[in-house]
Amino acid sequence: MDITAASGTAIAPAARAVEVIGTDLTERSLRRYLEGIAGVDAVGLEARAAGLGTRSIKKESKAWALDKVISLIDLTTLEGADTPGKVRSLAAKAKVPDANDLSTPQVAAVCVYGDMVPYAVTALGAAHAGARSDGGGVNVAAVATAFPSGRASRSVKLADTVDAVAAGADEIDMVIDRGAFLSGRYGQVFDEIVAVKEACKRVDGSYAHLKVILETGELSTYDNVRRASWLAILAGGDFIKTSTGKVSPAATLPVTLSMLEVVRDWHRLTGEQVGVKPAGGIRTSKDAIKYLVTVAETVGEEWLQPHLFRFGASSLLNDVLLQRQKLATGHYSGSSYVTID
Amino acid sequence: MSPARLTVPKTYKLYIGGKFPRSESGRVYEVTSRKGTFMANVAKASRKDARDAVLAARAAVSGWSGATGYNRGQVLYRIAELLDGRRAQFSAEIARAEGVSAAAADAQVDEAIDLWVWYAGWADKYVQVAGNANPVSGPFFNLSTPEPTGVVAVVAPQGAGQGSGSLLGFVRAVAPALVSGNTAVVIPNEQAPLSALSLAEVLATSDVPAGVVNILSGSAAEIAPWLAGHADVNAVDLLGAGELEWVDLQIAAAETLKRVSPPESGPDAGAPSVERITFFTETKTVWHTKGLL
Amino acid sequence: MTFLEYAPAPESTAILDLKSEYGLFINGGFQPGNGEAFQTISPATEQQISTVSCADEADVDTAVAAARKAYEKTWSKMSGADRGKYLFRIARLVQERSRELAVAESLDNGKPIKESRDADIPLVAAWFFYYAGWADKLDYAGLGSAPRSLGVAAQVIPWNFPLLMLSWKIAPALAAGNTVVLKPAETTPLTALLFAEILQQAELPDGVVNIITGAGATGSALVNHPDVDKVAFTGSTAVGREIARSTAGTAKKLTLELGGKGANIVFDDAPIDQAIEGIVNGIFFNQGQVCCAGSRLLVQESVHDEVVDRLKQRLSTLRVGDPLDKNTDIGAINSATQLGRMRELSDIGEAEGADKWSADCVLPDEGFWFPPTIFTNVSTSHRIARDEIFGPVLSVLTFRTPDEAIAKANNTPYGLSAGIWTDKGSRILAVADKLRAGVVWANTFNKFDPASPFGGYKESGYGREGGRHGLTAYLAPAKTAATSTRPAVKGSSK
Structure with missing residues (x-):
């Protein structure tokens, strides 16, 4: 299927888009819808994010927040040098983040490249969410669709996705085609998300959760971020995610805030809950708590659950563990007291 | 020589909203030359005339202040052009009314003409001199601009044969307020109102929109309090009010926080200055966000 | 406890070292006043903070005489560069003691510590820093070369931004070469008195700044003192009008910064989330006790319901309470008197048929509190659409076209501030042109900067x-x- 930007070209019928835009789902109607979304004033958005960042989270709120942050982390390794050993190490950390304090919650997921999914699944073993029926456990998330650039043919991207799902990935982190988006070919981006979503379908008819990475650092403007967020949601994304972590800037508080506002508006419009995942660049507990505040005050505290909010991070976890140890012991901890994985 | 031709004297009336009405009160007062000979029965404005004049001035604000500075400048310059063409008439009228020499009357008219030219040139410049781009600490474009305050009530310099003269005094009082786009209700020289009322004819036939200048001849002491207390007047220029109970006028003006310019006396009263333009302006500061993203 | 309840995060008052009693700051030192001393209290708890002297006419006389002497003998003779250096010193001292000043301000005024810490006090330092640099550059002020200072400035300031208003008054006065007698508001004298200590640390020459405390009578005696050359007042239009009357006929140069009923205009293409924030900031910043507050929301009819809906949702996240808690968004109302006025006007709003909605928040038992409140179905004729409430109360009105928005925005005797929210740049500029207000914020609100002129049209001063x-x-x-x-023209001299 080759979709061009030609106006009027029909695009894939995704249930959400049909419901909101109508059955006459074309490139033109999609464009009109996206361009009708209110603009963003960058100064005001950044000021609001900065304001949220000044909340002072202390004592029991901080203790709760630190545990919450851990439980929302997609513990990530996305290196060309990744090996099964590295992934096993990551999985071990995901299951038991702090061996000295078994009350420490597990992270939400480990996030790896598609070829590492089998190792992650094996390493998690009984802790793998897919191996449990109680709703607990750690998920395996796989980046797919020619991550991080997304520069591959549609068929390669779909095969990438199908592979990862078949290998046991619970979640797929796909990238949108930023080139297509920036040149205004919204229908193409839309269709691709719909197609990838279909590729997330398992043999039993269930779907792997689809996180749609907008790569906001390449979209550049908040108006684009907002438009891309709507587009990803309309096309069926379960999550919208800021970044691959390979492009700077990655996640920022204002970008995440603007995405949360879209999610909030989608909920107002349809009652459906869509997740948000800032990824890349969140390294400290202090920063992570600012995100929690932003989520709670924008979409509501209800969103602070793994199926609605995630942090894509690697070094963040250790900083949270250090802070957690400080709260528990009353004195500051050091890097020798957390594990390097 | 044939006998002197019998002249056709002019009826001097008020100037309100571009028209020349008699006072609604039907009153006139006798204006004499410096030597005491009868010159005219001039309309004597009442408080209701003052009310009508303020209404006319208010109605003219949006058009006049909304015109471009370039446009206002040309309109004011046009006054100078027309005045120059009627130089002899004004000079003769002034010489008789003020009892000054023909040369002095000529000089007064010339200075008045040149003063219109000078102020005309400011119309598209005073904003640059009085405005400011402000370097605030943040992502904002911030600009301060002076704007006309609205309707200005003006007491022109009083007294025949004093100060800078009845025409020049009037122009010094009125022109600066007009530069920025204010409209004016003016009480001209009570004893020597003729040149101002004749100037109304110039204004009426130039391109000055109706209502931009309104002239109320009569008793300054009687009319000024109505203007100073009028809630729809934004500023009061007491330039020529030194002999009136001007402190009371200022107190009346305080009721609606009008801007009040104090009386001045002597030949330098109302001497041309940029400050006389900017006094009747308000500085508006607009903040705009600046965002690339 | 839910996360959003946030554990208390109080700013410590240990940083404050307050005296139990403060005198009048005259001629470089503190001295008792002849009037009856009064208490300053914390509006959040109604607890007494300190006892403050009251200046009577004789004290005003002494203070003006000290300022006059300092003007004649010292300050008017000092080089601009040296005056500037004193102001720079003051700016630095304010920065050094900023946390202490912020805590004192929140304690005395009731405003949230995040505002005193992040807005008021940083702006105070900025104000002194900005005007410090002007002191030796007066030739460039726009009045021609070698402009003159005026002499002794009498300055009376309000309680809503106590130290910030002090800086707005004192910094330019001193930079220009004047000396000062300043009277802080009766309910918020504390930071001005701490500022007097800063002046001592800065070794500012005696008498250049005198700070006298007291109520309305003290202020009246000060502005009407015959040896005062300049009067600067920020406060209510009623008092401003009185000052304009009482100074009529004098040579006193007058600056009045008075009330307002600012229109915040939201067009249907506004950046909606930022507009909501701007509306909130516009009317709930400092509990709405701001002369330039956006107290009239003019919203385009087509987006009225959505804006009101979002606004209510947003207000539900505002945290009302202890001003010293770092997470407090809405603090205490400054005084029982102010609270009474808010309640009265709010009752009138209801009686006139407007629909009242208040955020659901628990107000403390002690102290003066008013919940964030919105009135919808407000007509332009309603008193809540015309009178300055000076509190966290927003009146929502609608319009259909830009012309109607402008007409309604300007339909007030005030003319201090206005806001415009639209994505369309050309509309911003055209609407801003037509608004009769001294400060217009486009896609923002309540921004202040020492480099930016502030003040009103019409009855706003x-x-x-x-x-x-x-x-x-x-x-x-x-x-x-x-x-x-x-002009060089002198007639065509014959």
């Missing part, structure tokens, strides 16, 4: 504070300046 314009309020052209700007 006259004169400007801030920027080059604010400096000229304390200067007069050199004696010869008037002739230098005259």
